[in-house]
Amino acid sequence: MTFLNVIYLSLLVLALFTFLLIVVLILTYLERKTLGRIQMRMGPMRVGFHGILQPLADGLKLLVKEDILPAWADKKIFWLAPIVVFIPSFMIWVTIPLAEDLVLQNLDLGLFYIVALSVLSVIGLVMAGWSSGNKYATFGGLRAVAQLISYEIPLIMAILGVAMLVQSLKLTDIVDGNFVTVTIDGHRTIRNLAGQHILPFAAIQPLGLFIFFVSGLAEIGRTPFDIHHAESEIVGGPLVEYSGIHWAIFFLAEYMNTFTISILTVLLFFGGWSWPEMPTTFLSVLWFLIKTLVVVMIIFWIRGTYPRLRIDQLMSFAWKLLVPLSFINIIITGIFLFYGWPFWSLTIMSLPFLLGAFYIIYKKSSSYTKHNTVQVYPAKWATQK
Amino acid sequence: MPKRVMDKDKKLTVKEASICLDNRGELLKSLLGQFFTDLVAQIGASIDEVTLTVKPEKLLQTCKILKEDPTFSFNYLRCLSIVDYISRMEIVYHIYSMENLHKMVIKTSVTEDSPKVPSVTSIWPASNWFEREGHDLFGVQFIGHPDLSPLLLYEGFEGYPGRKSYPFHDYDEW
Amino acid sequence: MFTDQNLDSVDMMVNMGPQHPSTHGVFRMILWVDGERIIKVEPHIGYLHRGSEKLCEAELYPQIVSLFDRMDYLSNFNNELVYCMAVEKLMELQIPERAEYIRIIMCELNRITSHLMFYGAYGLDAGAITPVLYAFKERERIQSLFEAVSGARMMHNYINIGGVREDLPEDFAKRLDNELDQVKKGIDECDQLLSKSELFLARTKGVGQISGADALDLGMSGPNLRASGILDDIRVTEPYSLYQQFSFGIPVGSEGDCWDRYYVRIAEMRESIKIIEQAIKIIERGPVKTDSTKFLIRPPKGEVYVRAENPRGDFGVYLISDGSTKPYRVKVRAPSFSTLQALPHLLINSYLADSVVILGSIDIVLGEVDR
Numbered sequence: 001m002t003f004l005n006v007i008y009l010s011l012l013v014l015a016l017f018t019f020l021l022i023v024v025l026i027l028t029y030l031e032r033k034t035l036g037r038i039q040m041r042m043g044p045m046r047v048g049f050h051g052i053l054q055p056l057a058d059g060l061k062l063l064v065k066e067d068i069l070p071a072w073a074d075k076k077i078f079w080l081a082p083i084v085v086f087i088p089s090f091m092i093w094v095t096i097p098l099a100e101d102l103v104l105q106n107l108d109l110g111l112f113y114i115v116a117l118s119v120l121s122v123i124g125l126v127m128a129g130w131s132s133g134n135k136y137a138t139f140g141g142l143r144a145v146a147q148l149i150s151y152e153i154p155l156i157m158a159i160l161g162v163a164m165l166v167q168s169l170k171l172t173d174i175v176d177g178n179f180v181t182v183t184i185d186g187h188r189t190i191r192n193l194a195g196q197h198i199l200p201f202a203a204i205q206p207l208g209l210f211i212f213f214v215s216g217l218a219e220i221g222r223t224p225f226d227i228h229h230a231e232s233e234i235v236g237g238p239l240v241e242y243s244g245i246h247w248a249i250f251f252l253a254e255y256m257n258t259f260t261i262s263i264l265t266v267l268l269f270f271g272g273w274s275w276p277e278m279p280t281t282f283l284s285v286l287w288f289l290i291k292t293l294v295v296v297m298i299i300f301w302i303r304g305t306y307p308r309l310r311i312d313q314l315m316s317f318a319w320k321l322l323v324p325l326s327f328i329n330i331i332i333t334g335i336f337l338f339y340g341w342p343f344w345s346l347t348i349m350s351l352p353f354l355l356g357a358f359y360i361i362y363k364k365s366s367s368y369t370k371h372n373t374v375q376v377y378p379a380k381w382a383t384q385k
Numbered sequence: 386m387p388k389r390v391m392d393k394d395k396k397l398t399v400k401e402a403s404i405c406l407d408n409r410g411e412l413l414k415s416l417l418g419q420f421f422t423d424l425v426a427q428i429g430a431s432i433d434e435v436t437l438t439v440k441p442e443k444l445l446q447t448c449k450i451l452k453e454d455p456t457f458s459f460n461y462l463r464c465l466s467i468v469d470y471i472s473r474m475e476i477v478y479h480i481y482s483m484e485n486l487h488k489m490v491i492k493t494s495v496t497e498d499s500p501k502v503p504s505v506t507s508i509w510p511a512s513n514w515f516e517r518e519g520h521d522l523f524g525v526q527f528i529g530h531p532d533l534s535p536l537l538l539y540e541g542f543e544g545y546p547g548r549k550s551y552p553f554h555d556y557d558e559w
Numbered sequence: 560m561f562t563d564q565n566l567d568s569v570d571m572m573v574n575m576g577p578q579h580p581s582t583h584g585v586f587r588m589i590l591w592v593d594g595e596r597i598i599k600v601e602p603h604i605g606y607l608h609r610g611s612e613k614l615c616e617a618e619l620y621p622q623i624v625s626l627f628d629r630m631d632y633l634s635n636f637n638n639e640l641v642y643c644m645a646v647e648k649l650m651e652l653q654i655p656e657r658a659e660y661i662r663i664i665m666c667e668l669n670r671i672t673s674h675l676m677f678y679g680a681y682g683l684d685a686g687a688i689t690p691v692l693y694a695f696k697e698r699e700r701i702q703s704l705f706e707a708v709s710g711a712r713m714m715h716n717y718i719n720i721g722g723v724r725e726d727l728p729e730d731f732a733k734r735l736d737n738e739l740d741q742v743k744k745g746i747d748e749c750d751q752l753l754s755k756s757e758l759f760l761a762r763t764k765g766v767g768q769i770s771g772a773d774a775l776d777l778g779m780s781g782p783n784l785r786a787s788g789i790l791d792d793i794r795v796t797e798p799y800s801l802y803q804q805f806s807f808g809i810p811v812g813s814e815g816d817c818w819d820r821y822y823v824r825i826a827e828m829r830e831s832i833k834i835i836e837q838a839i840k841i842i843e844r845g846p847v848k849t850d851s852t853k854f855l856i857r858p859p860k861g862e863v864y865v866r867a868e869n870p871r872g873d874f875g876v877y878l879i880s881d882g883s884t885k886p887y888r889v890k891v892r893a894p895s896f897s898t899l900q901a902l903p904h905l906l907i908n909s910y911l912a913d914s915v916v917i918l919g920s921i922d923i924v925l926g927e928v929d930r
Contacts, residue, residue, distance in 0.1 A: 039692040135573055139911075223686065224758050227912065307758045308686030310912045311595070365757035374786070374822045376808035376830070382795040383486065401860045403651070432648065432863050461775055463866065464892035466877050477877065479864050479892075483775065483789065486796055490864070511778025514900045537605040537929060546613060553617060 012104055016093055024255040025055035031300050038304035059248070067244035072133030081131060082242065082249035085124030088117040089256045096263060097172050098288060099273050099281045110171040111163055114264070115156050118219065121253065122148045128250075129238035140237020143227055143311050150318040151218035151225075157326030158212035161205055161333050162268045175272035200271040207329045207350035209269045210357070211322055216261035218318070220254065223303040227311050262295040263288075321357060328353055404430045409487045416456055417489075421447065434479075436490045441502050444493050448508045451480065451491070458482050459489070462505070465515035467523045469549045474500055474525060480509075495525065497548075504530040522547035570598055573911065577606050583680065583918065584925030588902075595910045600903040607929040615889035620646055620856040621720055623889070628714040630891060631927040633676055636662070636669040637869045638927075639718040644799060645865040645878040646720045649858040657845040658722035659801045664735075664838050665708065665717065667831040671742065672698050673870035674824045675749075677922045681821060682753055684919035685762050690753050697745035700738045707731065720856055722848025732839055739832060746828050754822060763817040767905045767917035770815060777904060778897030781872025782823045783921055787815035793868040804841070805834045817920040824870075824922070857884050871895050871922055893927035 029044070029051065036043025044051030069075065095110045097103035107113055122145055129141015166174050202209045218225040239250050266272060270291055273284035309317070329350065336346045406414065414435045417428050426447060427438040439447050451459045459480040468475045478491040495502055504527035505512050516527040517536040524545040527533065535542070544551055575588040585606035591599040611630060615623050627638040640662055647654065675694040682690030702712045707728050709717035717724050753759050769779075771787040784791060792809045794802040810826035812819030860882040866875040872894025881887040898921050905917050 035688070039689050040696060041692060135571060139573075226686070304689050305752075306687060306756065307682065307753075307762060309758055310762060310910065312910065313761055361757060365755075365760050372822075373814050373819055374810050374812045374826055376810045376826055377790060379792065379795045379807055379809055382790050382792050382809060432861060434864060462778065463873065464864070464875050464877060464890065466888075466890035466892075468879060468888045468890075479875070479877070483791060488797075509778075510776050511897055511900065514896060535605075537608040539605065546610065551613075553613070 009104075013094075016104060017090070020090065020093060020256060020259075021252075023259055024252055025059065027255050027259060027296065028058065029055045030296070031303075034297060034300045035304050038301065062244060062248040062251075065244040067246060068241070070133055070241050073241065074131040074133070077127050077131035078241075079246075081124050081128035081238075082246045082253075083124075084127060085121045086249050086253040086256075088120040088124075089253045089260065092117050092260055093256075095171060096260070096267070097175070097272075099284045100172060100175075102281065102285065103172070106170065106172055109169050111159055111169040111174075115152075115159060118260075119148075119152055121257075125238050128242070132238065132241040134241055137238050137240050140240070144221070144238060146311065147221070147225065147227065147314055147318075148219060150315055151215045151322070154211050154318065154322035154326040155215035155219060157323075157330055158208045158215065159268065161208040161326075161329045162201055164330070164333050164337060165201065165205065171267060174268060175274055200269060200275050202269040204344075204346050205269070205329070205333065205350060206347065207325065207354045207357075208333075209265075210354055211326050211329060212268065213265060215318075215322060216265065217299065217302070218314070220257040220261055222258065222299060224306045224308045225314055227308055227314060258296065258299060259292070262292045262299065265295050266291045321360065325353060325357055404432060406430050406433055406435065410435050413487050413489060420450065420454070420456075431490070434488060434490045436492055438492045438494075441493050441495060444491075445503050445505065445508070447491065448478075448505055451489075452508050456485075458484050460484070460509075462509035462511045462515075463488075465505075465512050465519065467519045467525055467547065469497075469523065469547065471549055473497070474523065476502055476519070476525065478505070478512075500525040501528055502526070503528050506530055519547075524548070575914070583923055584928075586923070586925055586928075588914070588918070590906070590911065590914060592911050595912070597906050597909055597911060597914060600906045602899060602902055604899065604925070604928050607925045609930065611930045612889055612891060615886055617885065619884050620858070620886065623886070624719060625714065625716045627891075628716060629926060630893065630930055631869065631871065631874070631895070631924050632713065633924055634669050634673045634870045635713060635715050636665040636718060637867060638874065639715070640666055640800070641865055641867045641869075641874050641876050642878075643718050643720050644867065645863050645876045646856065646858060648863045648865055649861055649878060649880055650720075650856070652721055652849055654722055654849065655846045656801075657726075657842060658847045660838050660842040661723050661727060661847065662718055663800055663802065663805075664835050664842075665705075665723075667834050667838075668701050668704065670831045670870045671828050672701050674828045675746075677824055677870075678749055678753075678821075681919045684915050685753075685759055687753060687756075687759070690749060693745065693749050693752060697742050697749070700741055700745075704731075704734060704738055707734065719848065722846070724848075726847050735835070735839055739835065743829075743832060746825070746832075750825055754825065760818065762913075762916055763821060763920070765814075766817045766913050767909060767920060768814060768816045769901065769905055773904065774815070774901065777901040779872070779901055779921075780894050780897065781868065781870070782827060783820055783872065783898055783901075785810065786812035786819035786823045788813050793866055793873060797866065799865070799867055802834075805837050807831075807833050817916055820920040820922075855884055857882065866892070869894060871924065871927070872898060874927075891927070891930055893930065895921075895923040895925075895928045899923055899928055 032054065033043035033051070044054040047053045047057045069078065092114050094104045095107045095113055097106065125144040125148070126141045129137045129139075129144070132138075162174060163169055168174070239247060242250060266288065273288040278284035278287050332349045332353075333346065336349065410430065410433060414428060414430065417435065417437060421428065421437065426443070429436045429438065437447070451457045459482045461481045461483055463479040463481050464477075466477045466479075468477060473494045473496055475492055475494050479488070480491065481488045493502060500523070502525060504516055506516065506527075507529065513531070514536060516525075516530050517533060519525050520527060520530075520533045521535045521538050522545060538546070570591045570593050573590045573592055575590065577585045577587045587603040587606070589601040589603065590597050609629075611626050614626060618626070624639050624642060627642045628635045631638050646652075675698045679691030679694035679698075682688075682694075705715065706712050708731065709715040709724070769777075769787055771784070771789045774784050774787045775789065779787075780791075788811060790809060790811050793799075795809065807830040808826075810823045810830070812823050858880045860880060862877070862879040864875060864877045866873055868874075873892070874894055875892030877888075877890040877892065878886055879888040902918070902921070905921070906914055909917065
């Protein structure tokens with residue numbers, strides 16, 4: 001590693017950081033506009049044309065805001081916690097490719113690296129909650145730990161399902177391998193079928209997509225799983241004592257995580273920058289980002305529509321529904337790979353389980369509304385006792 | 386600060402409001418007359434409510450009969466108010482029966498020097514906060530109440546602002 | 560939740576202080592929790608105590624109406640109505656029929672706005688950020704009607720002793736028809752958004768249950784009592800004003816949990832619209848206040864207790880007059896005051912995360928709790 005190499009890599013990391021910051025700024029603006037439209041209002045309109053400069057105004061406000069350090073807080077850990085949350089979220093981006101050759105470091109163990117690092121930010125939340133010296137913060141921190149650790153398992157299993165199909169953990173391979181697999185001489189290889197990419201993994205492993213998306217939503221702590229920083233109950237949870245630039249770093253980490261999960265969804269399940277394959281690198285990056293934008297909009301849409309789940313309902317959803325489903329996903333993927341059946345057999349095998357999961361959820365809620373517990377009686381019955 | 390205009394400067398005749406009980410009220414009045422003799426309580430009426438005036442010692446017994454007897458079954462305590470007539474303080478209970486759909490008023494009086502009344506929380510749990518508020522604002526002691534800590538006023542407040550004797554217009558410090 | 564008797568655990572005290580986004584006003588609740596289960600609740604009120612009852616003893620009778628506006632600040636017309644009915648009963652005043660119909664229309668419109676506010680705030684408590692804006696859009700329509708009638712969106716001082724202050728504007732009936740059409744569609748939309756949503760059902764079904772007998776004992780009234788299965792509506796059992804002429808339904812729940820308390824209010828909004836539609840058809844031209852109120856109001860000596868069905872329950876006014884121009888004693892029976900007494904009963908043995916949902920479902924307004 002020569003000195004020039006080090007300088008070159010640092011510049012690349014800086015460029016990546018800048019790109020991510022710009023993306024986060026755009027995402028904050030998009031979220032406010034989308035949520036506004038869902039709520040029948042317009043969102044930011046004053047700062048710049050239709051509020052385009054709003055994220056800059058937000059960033060400026062957070063920079064000049066007073067950074068309060070509570071008297072009871074443990075100063076060193078209080079200061080460190082946002083950084084511990086932010087750094088793993090950023091380090092994941094070292095290995096995420098935006099196009100075939102546009103990646104900082106194309107690790108062979110790409111998926112493993114991502115999964116390992118994403119768990120690290122949980123420690124940051126606990127540090128934030130504990131060191132704030134506030135009961136609400138402690139509560140929020142513990143809730144965050146419970147939630148995030150529970151949802152790691154289905155997430156990892158869903159990722160494992162995809163890795164099994166592709167027989168590799170390298171992210172660029174997953175995008176390349178997003179098509180039909182065949183057997184040659186009893187060997188499983190990934191072979192291009194007439195050089196065309198036919199179907200993304202979403203069509204082959206719909207169960208995996210569902211598990212990955214829902215666990216991803218829970219991992220980033222978004223509605224309906226945002227109990228740990230629930231606004232109306234424990235007013236921010238572990239982040240309640242943070243203000244100014246420290247809070248901005250938490251904020252940054254959350255939006256970066258949102259973007260990461262969306263990018264991973266598209267990478268793993270929707271063909272990344274392929275499907276269809278674009279002629280130039282620039283167009284494939286653009287196509288990739290457009291697909292990611294659609295997933296991000298879906299995440300915002302869910303935020304605007306649903307109330308949030310209680311912590312024990314969240315945990316029972318993870319452990320009783322998602323974990324068994326993810327194991328079933330792995331088993332049927334294994335069966336599919338072992339017997340070498342055609343690709344649509346995996347779809348057929350996973351669809352019943354997916355529909356079964358939806359049916360269980362539907363049954364639970366319709367048992368509440370089978371008969372309306374509120375009846376309207378004519379008024380004169382009140383006087384006939 | 387302008388002084389309060391004393392109405393007794395003008396000699397005006399003050400008339401009393403007339404009583405008009407409806408059918409349920411008349412029936413209730415007669416039933417009450419059968420249950421409670423005049424020694425125990427005085428039965429009257431005011432506009433459209435039947436009133437029963439008892440002494441504080443007989444209060445719990447009366448209320449128990451009124452709640453549990455099926456002819457009355459007054460199971461809903463609507464309101465518990467305290468009124469400060471200068472010579473005495475009157476505690477007024479407005480009760481209602483969900484089954485028989487009739488209503489009435491129970492009144493009892495205490496003096497300002499020793500304002501002690503038995504608490505009816507054992508009969509109607511809904512009176513809990515009403516009695517706390519009464520103690521807070523008027524200084525009436527409810528014997529048997531689980532917790533008479535101040536409800537509406539801040540801790541360390543001196544005086545009983547509900548009473549007529551509380552200085553209302555003469556603020557020295559303002 | 561599993562609690563091992565051998566484990567040595569300490570209860571934690573959580574203070575949902577006077578400043579909290581979800582306590583619906585300045586209300587302080589101290590909870591002792593063991594893990595996530597609530598063991599003890601201590602509500603603290605009095606942060607909004609303005610001494611309204613004592614103030615009434617120093618004001619002339621017509622001046623007190625604006626005090627009553629501000630007690631339950633979400634249902635102003637209903638409060639004014641109860642006070643004016645109390646004074647009119649003492650004085651044995653006859654109100655012109657047009658004034659009665661106007662009063663009923665305004666009170667029922669106010670019921671709709673109050674329940675819409677409840678709906679919006681309840682969605683926020685459960686975590687859904689969209690219903691509040693849908694609710695406020697409908698509320699704005701009705702508040703513009705209020706502004707046309709009384710000049711103010713909230714503290715109207717419109718229902719006076721002897722009638723109402725002014726007649727309705729000329730185009731009121733047409734405007735009311737238009738707005739009611741939109742409000743009907745809006746209520747259906749609000750219902751669709753939240754009532755049958757799986758996550759909302761999971762948050763509110765089976766949470767904070769109270770039986771009818773317990774609710775009666777603890778003094779609950781209004782929609783809270785009806786949700787626990789007791790069919791009781793003061794507009795029907797002790798009719799006041801001209802409610803006997805209208806045909807409407809009374810929604811009654813059966814489980815007594817948060818969802819029932821929520822849905823009873825949504826159904827009540829629809830019944831209120833029925834009443835308004837019937838009233839606006841039969842209303843005729845005529846005077847809107849009696850002539851006897853041109854002079855100083857001096858009720859005869861006596862006392863009266865009047866109650867009405869407020870959006871929050873059973874609002875009562877106990878008025879004692881000594882024959883002068885100012886009342887001797889005015890005691891206000893606020894429904895939220897009695898309902899708040901039942902809060903410990905509702906919260907004990909439920910989760911901490913449910914405390915906000917339960918507190919939201921009983922729909923208290925601190926203005927009338929503290930007076």
